[in-house]
Amino acid sequence: MDLGAFSISLAVKDIKASKAFYEKLGFKSFGFGCEVAQNWVILKNGSHVIGLFQGMFDKNILTFNPGWDQDAKKLEKFTDVRELQKKLKAQGVKFTTKADEKTKGPASFVITDPDGNPVLVDQHV
Numbered sequence: 001m002d003l004g005a006f007s008i009s010l011a012v013k014d015i016k017a018s019k020a021f022y023e024k025l026g027f028k029s030f031g032f033g034c035e036v037a038q039n040w041v042i043l044k045n046g047s048h049v050i051g052l053f054q055g056m057f058d059k060n061i062l063t064f065n066p067g068w069d070q071d072a073k074k075l076e077k078f079t080d081v082r083e084l085q086k087k088l089k090a091q092g093v094k095f096t097t098k099a100d101e102k103t104k105g106p107a108s109f110v111i112t113d114p115d116g117n118p119v120l121v122d123q124h125v
Helices: 015-024 079-089
Strands: 004-011 038-046 049-055 063-064 095-097 107-112 118-123
Touching: 004 015, 015 038, 015 049, 079 095, 079 107, 079 118
Parallel strands: 004 049, 063 118
Antiparallel strands: 004 063, 038 049, 095 107, 107 118
């Protein structure tokens, strides 16, 4: 099952302090406007992508983006988020939120692993 690009979304207490810390590890701001003023920023080091989010959610989230490569460029071929959702439903996976299967384009769903870690599958294309 190809889930697309992977990143970790971290729930942080101080966006500026967290950004400064990860910059020391070689991460740099990566597109999307990188809005520290709006309490979020996406950082990249090589092919590793992390999102820092202050006050937006309670837990760290594993994030997959169908339709994107690790540089957030649209893939020619990919499995749509709704198709991934159908496959997971058929395997008995429980959903926290679901994508509307009647739509096309951007959509997302959230599942939770056995240890309580949220997994966001978030298609932007």
